[in-house]
Amino acid sequence: MLFxxxxxxxxxxxxxxxxxxxxxxxxxxxxxxxxxxxxxxxxYEAFSWYFIPDFQFNWFExxxxxxxxxxxxxxxxxxxxxxxxxxxxxxSLGYFFMQIGLSGQQWLNWGYFMVMQIxxxxxxxxxxxxxxxxxxxxxxxxxxVSMLLAVVVGTGVVYALISxxxxxxxxxxxxxxxxxxxxxxxxLLGQKKLESWYLWLxxxxxxxxxxxxxxxxxxxxxLYVAFLIHAVFAIRSWRQxxxxxxx
Numbered sequence: 001m002l003f004x005x006x007x008x009x010x011x012x013x014x015x016x017x018x019x020x021x022x023x024x025x026x027x028x029x030x031x032x033x034x035x036x037x038x039x040x041x042x043x044y045e046a047f048s049w050y051f052i053p054d055f056q057f058n059w060f061e062x063x064x065x066x067x068x069x070x071x072x073x074x075x076x077x078x079x080x081x082x083x084x085x086x087x088x089x090x091x092s093l094g095y096f097f098m099q100i101g102l103s104g105q106q107w108l109n110w111g112y113f114m115v116m117q118i119x120x121x122x123x124x125x126x127x128x129x130x131x132x133x134x135x136x137x138x139x140x141x142x143x144x145v146s147m148l149l150a151v152v153v154g155t156g157v158v159y160a161l162i163s164x165x166x167x168x169x170x171x172x173x174x175x176x177x178x179x180x181x182x183x184x185x186x187x188l189l190g191q192k193k194l195e196s197w198y199l200w201l202x203x204x205x206x207x208x209x210x211x212x213x214x215x216x217x218x219x220x221x222x223l224y225v226a227f228l229i230h231a232v233f234a235i236r237s238w239r240q241x242x243x244x245x246x247x
Contacts, residue, residue: 019125037069064092076234083121090114103166104175120190154180201231
């Protein structure tokens, strides 16, 4: 009897570990995407070095860009391994943003994105009914109102904090909008809400492209252009899944 209970407990533990660590298909996708995005990042670094005057290579920007590309690709395909890559990206980009004087982006990555990655990783694996994988869902009308209100209020709060704590911060208004929208978008992504991709597409990625052009962060700029493209495809694929689920 004890042997049976032990085997059952071990089987359940292994099952849970597989859910958190991904299955064979997710591992294969992870390897292929990791190698492909590394090649893309290195090619873009070489392109920037050759064509951009006074270009300076930065390890944190490079690693953050590479891991960020992997993260958003795997998130789009609902691969559970997107979350550990997200932790690497948030850690690297947070330090890079500190170096270039974008305090809001620094706080966003270190104080929020890293924490959210740790929370969302098991939530995607066990957040469904009876601890099944979390399904894609969408917001109600009340949820939409709450989302928009949170972005507006959050922008004001972040702007006030930046103005007081780091008065020399560059482009605080743009920075505040991106930070507030990213906070809400990341929370919704952790809950597998379709609307998270609308926020990533609109205020986050579009304004981030503008912000990084103004800041001269050309390598991480490419990352957010890729994020924007991925958001378009993610909206399409997640909407298709919702349609299939509700048929």
